[in-house]
Amino acid sequence: MRWPLLAPFLTPFGLVAVVWATRVFAPGSRGSGIPQAIAALDVQDTRQRSQLLSLRIAFSKILLTVVGLLCGASVGREGPTVHVGAALMDALGRIVQFPFDYVRRSLILAGSAAGLSAAFNTPIAGIVFAVEEMARSLEDRTTGTLITAVIVAGVVATGLLGDYTYFGVAKAHLPSVRSWLAVPLCGLSGGLAGGLFSQALISASRKLTPFANARPYALAFALGLFVTLLGLLSDGDTYGTGYEQTRALLNGDGHSGILFPLLKWLATLASYLTGMPGGIFSPSLSTGGALGAGLAPFAPQAPIAAMIVLGMAGYFTGVTQSPLTGSVIVMEMVDGHSLILPILATSFLALGTSRVICKVPVYRALAEPFQRAATQTETTASTPS
Numbered sequence: 364m365r366w367p368l369l370a371p372f373l374t375p376f377g378l379v380a381v382v383w384a385t386r387v388f389a390p391g392s393r394g395s396g397i398p399q400a401i402a403a404l405d406v407q408d409t410r411q412r413s414q415l416l417s418l419r420i421a422f423s424k425i426l427l428t429v430v431g432l433l434c435g436a437s438v439g440r441e442g443p444t445v446h447v448g449a450a451l452m453d454a455l456g457r458i459v460q461f462p463f464d465y466v467r468r469s470l471i472l473a474g475s476a477a478g479l480s481a482a483f484n485t486p487i488a489g490i491v492f493a494v495e496e497m498a499r500s501l502e503d504r505t506t507g508t509l510i511t512a513v514i515v516a517g518v519v520a521t522g523l524l525g526d527y528t529y530f531g532v533a534k535a536h537l538p539s540v541r542s543w544l545a546v547p548l549c550g551l552s553g554g555l556a557g558g559l560f561s562q563a564l565i566s567a568s569r570k571l572t573p574f575a576n577a578r579p580y581a582l583a584f585a586l587g588l589f590v591t592l593l594g595l596l597s598d599g600d601t602y603g604t605g606y607e608q609t610r611a612l613l614n615g616d617g618h619s620g621i622l623f624p625l626l627k628w629l630a631t632l633a634s635y636l637t638g639m640p641g642g643i644f645s646p647s648l649s650t651g652g653a654l655g656a657g658l659a660p661f662a663p664q665a666p667i668a669a670m671i672v673l674g675m676a677g678y679f680t681g682v683t684q685s686p687l688t689g690s691v692i693v694m695e696m697v698d699g700h701s702l703i704l705p706i707l708a709t710s711f712l713a714l715g716t717s718r719v720i721c722k723v724p725v726y727r728a729l730a731e732p733f734q735r736a737a738t739q740t741e742t743t744a745s746t747p748s
Contacts, residue, residue, distance in 0.1 A: 375587030377434030381427050381639045382583040389423035391415050395642045396446025397726050400475050402733035421450040427640045435602040437630035441482040442642025448478025488692035496685045537705055545665035548658050549673035550709040554716025557681015561725035583637040593630045601630040605649020612656055612671050624654040651678025676706045677713040684724040686710035
């Protein structure tokens with residue numbers, strides 16, 4: 364950290380300002396944005412859907428996420444890019460006025476997939492994410508729109524940033540049968556830690572809702588102080604997405620420390636509970652990578668780079684309970700084709716472990732309040748006076 368003494372002031376007051384701006388200007392932009400996009404798939408009324416997806420929400424999402432990151436929140440950009448992509452495509456559907464409901468749904472799915480694809484330059488993961496997490500099923504008629512949107516997003520991202528892999532290239536493999544011990548280690552540990560995170564996030568969100576509605580800025584300030592404390596304990600490593608720390612680990616240039624996964628786990632949880640815009644994908648990958656590095660001494664036959672990659676896949680899947688998305692996104696982000704089978708095995712082990720702890724996938728649980736509010740509003744609007 365360049366100015367460590369600034370953090371106790373910048374983070375709590377900055378997060379209060381972000382939460383205030385979110386509540387005043389764009390309440391629909393709070394949180395990850397993926398739950399709002401999921402809820403919007405089931406909303407028929409255009410006016411009600413605009414509370415979840417709109418150009419105003421998209422613009423606010425971008426701006427407030429950036430400000431939150433500058434203030435030290437442990438959030439990612441991929442949830443917001445999914446939300447922004449869904450909002451932009453939904454706006455396109457309103458302008459063109461497509462007559463069929465399945466077209467509207469396919470546009471939201473396509474925008475979500477394109478948002479994830481553009482965020483990480485992972486086109487295949489964008490498609491898998493839309494199928495596995497957003498829709499849990501895919502109508503044949505949505506396929507063309509979905510793939511077209513992902514291709515366009517990939518071309519634009521590559522044109523702006525060049526052809527790249529998000530975390531670089533991880534030249535890792537499991538050289539022997541004994542080195543496969545890394546798979547159960549990372550799968551079970553990642554599933555346990557990720558499942559605990561998701562359950563804690565779901566439970567805390569529900570329990571804190573009354574207080575968050577009554578005293579939102581006091582809650583944001585208190586959680587901001589907690590994030591600051593974690594940042595000071597980690598020498599600033601828990602601030603932000605965790606990208607730099609994970610890339611350094613994969614390149615062999617960094618050492619996260621034994622406590623970093625726990626501190627990042629707590630910082631991400633606290634940041635999300637403030638109600639500010641921000642995702643959990645990137646922090647989850649950072650936490651998982653550090654977890655894998657910490658488990659490396661227990662599987663000395665496995666290269667540490669392989670442990671980091673498998674830790675990312677295991678923890679990410681433990682949080683999201685989307686093993687195919689977790690496998691593909693990690694593989695594309697590190698160009699880890701030689702590890703695809705270990706990654707898949709790790710992800711499915713993590714899924715089974717996580718489901719023991721967290722019965723409902725985190726994004727489905729977080730989408731329920733938005734779906735319930737939209738349903739109640741539609742019912743009220745349709746009731747004759």
